[in-house]
Amino acid sequence: MLSEFTGWVEHFEAEAERRRQRQDPQWTDGAELTAAVVRSVQRFQVGEAGDGANLIAKAEAAGDEAYAKAVRMFVDEERNHARLLENLLRAANAKTIGGHWTDAVFVRLRRALGLRLELMVLMIAEVVALRYYRALRDGTSDPLTTEVAGRILADEERHVPFHLRRLAAAFAPLPPVVRLLVHGVWRVLLFGAVVTVSYDHGPALRQFGLTRRGFVADVLRIWSRTAEIHDPVGLPDRAVG
Numbered sequence: 001m002l003s004e005f006t007g008w009v010e011h012f013e014a015e016a017e018r019r020r021q022r023q024d025p026q027w028t029d030g031a032e033l034t035a036a037v038v039r040s041v042q043r044f045q046v047g048e049a050g051d052g053a054n055l056i057a058k059a060e061a062a063g064d065e066a067y068a069k070a071v072r073m074f075v076d077e078e079r080n081h082a083r084l085l086e087n088l089l090r091a092a093n094a095k096t097i098g099g100h101w102t103d104a105v106f107v108r109l110r111r112a113l114g115l116r117l118e119l120m121v122l123m124i125a126e127v128v129a130l131r132y133y134r135a136l137r138d139g140t141s142d143p144l145t146t147e148v149a150g151r152i153l154a155d156e157e158r159h160v161p162f163h164l165r166r167l168a169a170a171f172a173p174l175p176p177v178v179r180l181l182v183h184g185v186w187r188v189l190l191f192g193a194v195v196t197v198s199y200d201h202g203p204a205l206r207q208f209g210l211t212r213r214g215f216v217a218d219v220l221r222i223w224s225r226t227a228e229i230h231d232p233v234g235l236p237d238r239a240v241g
Contacts, residue, residue, distance in 0.1 A: 003066035004169075008162055012073035015158070019080065024087075025151075031092040031144040037136075038094045040204035041085055044132065045096055047125065049082035055122070058115040067166065074159060081152045088148045116170045123163050124190045127226065128197055129156050131219045139208025160226050187223070194219045 033041065052075030059071035086096050133156060137149035171179050198205065198212040205215050 003064050004165070005064060005066040005070050008070040008165070009066050009073070011158070012070055012077075015155075016073060016076070025084075025144055025147045027087050027091045027144070029091070029144055031088055032142050033089075033092040033094065033140075033145065034204075034207060036203035036207055037140070037145075038089065038092060040201045041089060041136075042094070042097045043200065044129075045082055045085035045089065046098075048078055048085060049096075050078070052078060055115075055118055058118060062115055070162070074162065077155050077159070081155065084148050084152060088145060091144055116167070119163050119167050119170075120186055121189070123160070123167070124186075124193050126156055126159050126163065127190070127223050128194055128219055130160065130222055130226075131215060132197070132201070135205065135208040135210055135215070139210070164226070190223055191216075191220070 052071075056068070056072055056075060059068040062068065089096055130153070133149045133153040137146050137153055140146060140149075171182065174182070194216050198215045201215075202212050205212060210218075
């Protein structure tokens with residue numbers, strides 16, 4: 001039986017080939033980042049740098065080889081984001097950090113139960129990332145930062161519908177009232193996460209031209225458009241940020 005994720009495997013493979021053919025940004029041009037933006041990028045770099053082993057193991061245990069392969073390629077893209085952000089920091093004469101408490105909380109939540117919960121928590125991080133990388137791309141005058149943020153944002157816009165596809169299948173057998181309850185809890189978790197991020201990254205957001213409240217409101221709007229538990233069909237054909 002052909003998996004519904006076969007198309008996603010082909011999609012990720014095409015993106016991987018495109019990355020191989022595309023040159024890296026010109027790191028030697030250097031980057032000019034303020035101290036607040038450096039601290040912000042450092043924390044997001046930690047979040048992108050996870051090895052993804054736990055997610056891959058759960059995907060493989062789900063019994064759909066095409067889905068598991070797509071997840072492995074998704075993890076490769078996340079690792080590439082960590083590499084891009086690390087090189088951006090180096091170009092700005094800054095270092096990466098070993099960890100941050102917000103990432104530790106996300107990791108513990110993701111690993112607490114099965115694949116479904118892991119994807120729910122991951123989706124929160126992905127939707128927050130949509131707004132953050134758009135702010136980083138559009139809110140700076142540094143060309144290297146704009147390019148790096150734009151590349152990462154393009155990937156994140158594809159990741160959201162990929163995870164939604166799997167979650168839709170996972171929630172489909174549940175009664176409507178249970179799905180409604182789960183979605184309510186999910187939205188509460190999202191709100192707590194985005195408020196935390198807005199305060200943790202507030203100084204950088206202000207330099208991007210965003211208030212903390214504005215960032216929270218934007219993320220909630222993105223969530224309303226893209227992260228409802230529904231049954232998206234096919235591959236993404238438009239930006240969702």
